[in-house]
Amino acid sequence: MGRSLQKPRGTQDILPSEQRYWFWVEDTWREIMLAAGFGRIITPTFEDTDLFVRGVGETTDIVSKEIYSFKDRSGNAIALRPEGTAGVVRSYIENGMHKEPQPVKLYYFGSMFRYDRPQAGRYREFYQAGVELLGELDPIVDAQIIAIVMKFYAKLGLKDLTVQINSIGDAKSRPKIHRALIDFLSAHRRSLCEDCKRRMAKNPLRVLDCKEKSCQSVVDEAGGVVLDNLNTESKNYFTKVLEYLDDMGVEYELNPRLVRGLDYYTHTVFEVMTKTGGLSVGAGGRYDGLVKLLGGPDTPAVGFAVGVERTIELVKTQGVNVPEPMRPNVFVVQLGDEAKKKAILVIDQLDKAGYQVAHALGRGSIKSQLRVADRLGTNLAVIIGEREVHSKSVIIRDLTDGAQESIIDRDMLRTVQRKLKERKNR
C-alpha cells in the first residue's frame, strides 16, 4: 500500500462509476441553458484576490475566513475562486460585453474553493453550475431566472423542491433597513443569542437566518421589519416579481428571513431547497451594484448557482432514473497469434462501421475474454480462433442466449448488423 499519498482534505476523486450522475447534471444544465439563449463562459479558476475582496465582500465569511489565497512566484496576490459570479462580472467588463446588446446571458460550470471544515455535501473544492443575466433591470427577468432553474431541477427528475424568495431591497433602501433592523434588534437584545449580538454589529441582515431556538420569535418579526422598510421602488419591484411568478405558474414560498452570505445582493434573493428537510441545492439573486463596484458601468444583473454535489446527492436519494452509461454493442474475442492479428482488422472494420467495439486483446483464454464481455454487458461477440483464420470466417455468438453460428468473413458485418437489429426489435 502507498504510504502517505492522499488527497487534500475536503477534495474528492470523482471516479468513472460516478460519471453518469455528473453527465446527467451537466448535460441537463447545458440543454436548458442553451435552449434559453444563454452562452457558455469559461473564466479562470483563480483570479486576483482583490476581485473577491471587493466583489464578494471583505467582511463575508467566504472571503475573511474561507478563501484560498496565496502569492504566486511574481508576488501577485492570487485566490482560487470561492464562487462564480465575480469572475463572470470581471470578464463581462474586461471584454466589453456591456457594449453588446443587453442583456448578456451567460452560464458556466466549474469548481469553486472554500477553506471550510468538510461535512456532508460540503467540500473544499466543489462544483457549481451557474447562470448570470447582466444588463437588464426588470422584475420579469428575476422571475424568468427562477423559472428556468426550476425547470432545470424538474428536468433532472427531482421532486419535493421549492424555491424560497425574499427581497432585501435596493441600495437606496439599505441604510434605512439597517437602521430599522438595528433599532428593532437592540430593543430585543436580551433575547438574542451571542452569535446574533455579534452579527448585529457586523451585518444585521445575517441575524435573520439564525437557527437558535431562543432567537426565533424575535427573528421572525425582524423579517417583517425588513419588508416594512423597503422603499416604494423595492416593494413594487418585489411585488412584480411575485406576480410574474404567479403568471408563469411557478410555485414559491415567501421567506422573509431569507438572506444571503454575499454582500453584493440587492432586491430579489432566492434559494432552492427540499420541502422536507430543507436541504439547499442552489441559490441566487439580483446584484445590481456589483458591475459598477468592480469598475464597470452601472449595470443591473441577476444570477443563480446550482450546488452540483448536493444536487447529485438528491438525484441518488430520490432514485431518479439516470441514463445508463453506454455499453459496447459487440465484443471481439481472439485465440492465438494469427487470430489476434485478424481480430485487429475485424475490430477496425466494426469500428469504422460505427459500432462500439470492445475487446481484451491482452488476455489469452476465451473464458476470460468472455467474462470481460459479460461484465461490460455486451450482447454480441465475434469469436476468432485459428480455425476461423484458416477457413476465412468468424463465429458470431449471441451472449444473451448462447446461440452462435459460423459466418464467412465477407458476411461478418452484415450479420452483426442483422443480429443487433433483431435484438433491438425484441
Added chain:
RNA sequence: GUGGACGUAGCUCAACGGCAGAGCUCUCGGUUGUGGUCCGAGCGGUUGUGGGUUCGAAUCCCAUCGUCCACCCCA
C-alpha cells in the same frame, strides 16, 4: 474556528491485550476453443502515520493526518 464519533484487504465489516479473519470484488482453474449461475484455488494487510505503556498492542495512552456528525457558515 468549536465539540463529538470513527480509521483493520480494492469494498463492507469481524477479531477488542496473546498466531490478523470473513463476505464481496479481482486473477486463474473446473480436459478437446465458449461468458453470466455453480464449485475450487490464488492474489491482496508493518491494522492511516509517528511515538509511548506492556513479556506481548489492531486492541490501552499521546500526538498527527483523514473521514463522518453537530455547531459556525454555505452550494
